Amino acid sequence: MASNKSLGVGFIGSGFNARFHIRSFVGVRDADIRGVWSPHREHAQEAADLARSLRVGEATAFGSIEEMVADPAIDCIWLCGPNHKRIEDMEAIVNAITSGKGKLIGLACEKPLARNVAEAKRMVELVEKSGLLHGYLENQLFTPAIQRGRALIWARGAATTGRPYLARAAEEHSGPHMPWFWQGELQGGGVLNDMMCHSVEVARYMLTEPGKPRASIRPTSVSAHIASLKWSRPAYVERLKQMMGPTVDYRNKPSEDFAHAIVNYVDEQGNPLIVEATTSWSFVGAGLRLSMELLGPEYSMSMNTLDSGLRLFFSREVKGEAGEDLVEKQNAEQGLMPVVDNEESDYGYEGENRYFVNCFLEGKQPEEDFYDGLEVSELLMTAYMSAEQGRVIEFRPKDLDEFMPAVARGAWKP
Ligand SMILES: NC(=O)c1ccc[n+]([C@@H]2O[C@H](COP(=O)([O-])OP(=O)(O)OC[C@H]3O[C@@H](n4cnc5c(N)ncnc54)[C@H](O)[C@@H]3O)[C@@H](O)[C@H]2O)c1
Numbered sequence: 001m002a003s004n005k006s007l008g009v010g011f012i013g014s015g016f017n018a019r020f021h022i023r024s025f026v027g028v029r030d031a032d033i034r035g036v037w038s039p040h041r042e043h044a045q046e047a048a049d050l051a052r053s054l055r056v057g058e059a060t061a062f063g064s065i066e067e068m069v070a071d072p073a074i075d076c077i078w079l080c081g082p083n084h085k086r087i088e089d090m091e092a093i094v095n096a097i098t099s100g101k102g103k104l105i106g107l108a109c110e111k112p113l114a115r116n117v118a119e120a121k122r123m124v125e126l127v128e129k130s131g132l133l134h135g136y137l138e139n140q141l142f143t144p145a146i147q148r149g150r151a152l153i154w155a156r157g158a159a160t161t162g163r164p165y166l167a168r169a170a171e172e173h174s175g176p177h178m179p180w181f182w183q184g185e186l187q188g189g190g191v192l193n194d195m196m197c198h199s200v201e202v203a204r205y206m207l208t209e210p211g212k213p214r215a216s217i218r219p220t221s222v223s224a225h226i227a228s229l230k231w232s233r234p235a236y237v238e239r240l241k242q243m244m245g246p247t248v249d250y251r252n253k254p255s256e257d258f259a260h261a262i263v264n265y266v267d268e269q270g271n272p273l274i275v276e277a278t279t280s281w282s283f284v285g286a287g288l289r290l291s292m293e294l295l296g297p298e299y300s301m302s303m304n305t306l307d308s309g310l311r312l313f314f315s316r317e318v319k320g321e322a323g324e325d326l327v328e329k330q331n332a333e334q335g336l337m338p339v340v341d342n343e344e345s346d347y348g349y350e351g352e353n354r355y356f357v358n359c360f361l362e363g364k365q366p367e368e369d370f371y372d373g374l375e376v377s378e379l380l381m382t383a384y385m386s387a388e389q390g391r392v393i394e395f396r397p398k399d400l401d402e403f404m405p406a407v408a409r410g411a412w413k414p
Helices: 016-027 041-053 065-070 083-098 117-130 144-161 191-207 234-244 349-362 370-389
Strands: 007-012 031-037 076-079 106-110 133-137 166-172 218-227 258-266 272-280 289-296 299-304 310-314 335-339
Touching (some): 007 016, 007 065, 007 349, 016 031, 016 041, 016 349, 031 041, 076 083, 083 106, 083 117, 106 117, 106 349, 133 349, 133 370, 144 191, 144 299, 166 191, 191 272, 191 289
Parallel strands (some): 007 076, 106 133, 166 272
Antiparallel strands (some): 289 299
C-alpha cells in the first residue's frame, strides 16, 4: 500500500453518484481520492478537480482503467459507472491485476451489483479471480438513523420482548436524471432494479440480528407487482422524450415506474418474517423520499428523510432557478420545503465509505460484499418473475440464473 498510510482511492465513473461519494469523503479519515477514470476525460478531470477543491485528495484524471490500476498511489477502486458497463469495467480491472499491474487491495461496487443474476455471478467470479477484498456499496445500511434505530430496537425491544418481524422500506422520487436509467436494456429493468435493490437490502438488514450472519434469516418466497402509472401516459411519453432524448421511447419500450414486493423470510426457529418494499419513479413530493419502518411485538421504529429538522418557506415572490440545492430530486423551489442538511451523511454515503476504507486499511473482508449484491439480484429477479407470472414464487426458483425481465429485453407491456 502507498507509504503515507492513507488509502489511495480511484474512482471509475464521474457522474452523479461518483460526485456524491467524492463529497462524502470530507467526513472520512485515512483515505485520499487519487484518481478518476471515465471514458470522457473532461468529466474525469471535473471530478478530480472536485476532489482537489474539497481537499479530499490530489486526484488525477487517468487515461484508462489499466493505467489507474497500475499506479502505485491507487490502493482500491470504487466502481461507479453505469450498470451496462459493469462487467466491461470489472474485466478491465481484473485483467490489469492478473497481468501483474498495480497492487490493489480492495474493490467496492455500487448498487446494483449487476443487471441480472447471470451478470452478478460473473461479477463474483471475477472478484474471486482477482483475490481482492470486496465491498457492495449499499449506502442505506449506513444511514445514521438506521444504524442507531436498529441498534436501539435490537438492544431494548428485541432483547426483552422478541425479535422484529416486519420491515418496510420505500424509496420514491419523480424519475432518474440520465437516459440510460430509463432504458430497460441498459439499466437492467425499471424502478424495481434501480431502487428496490436498496429497499430489500436495508429491510433485510434491519430484520437481521446485529452480529449474526446474513444466512440467519432465509428468504422463502417472493411476490411482487409492477406497473407503469405515469410515464407511459401519452403526455408523459412526450415529456420524457423531451427531457431524455429520442432513445427513451416509453410508447414502445416502457419500464415500470412502480414496484411493490413482499419477501417472506424465516428466522432460525422457523418463525415467519416479512420484508415489504415499495419503490417508485412516479412520486411527486418535495424530492427524494426514503422511508423505513421496523415492527416487533412491543415496539416499532420509523424514519422518513423528508421529515427533516430544517424547513424553509419561500413565498410566491421568490422566483429562483430550478435546482437540487434543498434536497435530491427536488421538485419545487417555493412554499414550505424540507432541506436534508447533510445528504452525504444522511443517506449513508459517509458512514459507508468510512466503513469500507477501514476494512481495506485493516485488510478485513467487509461484511457487505459481492455475495450480498448477488443475493439482492436474486431477490429482485425473483420479484420480476413473480410480477410477470402474477403468482408467489418460491425462493430460489431453479431457472433464476438464465432469467432476464421482459423490461430488460424491451418486451414489457404494462
Ligand atoms: N447508491 C445510490 O443511491 C446511487 C445513486 C445513484 C446512482 N447509483 C449507481 O451508481 C452508478 C452510476 O450512476 P450515476 O447516477 O453516477 O450515473 P450517471 O449517468 O450520472 O454517471 C455515469 C458516469 O459514468 C460515465 N461512464 C460511461 N461509460 C463508463 C464506463 N465504461 N465506465 C465508467 N464510467 C462510465 C459517464 O460518462 C458518466 O459520467 C449506477 O450503477 C447507479 O445505479 C447509486
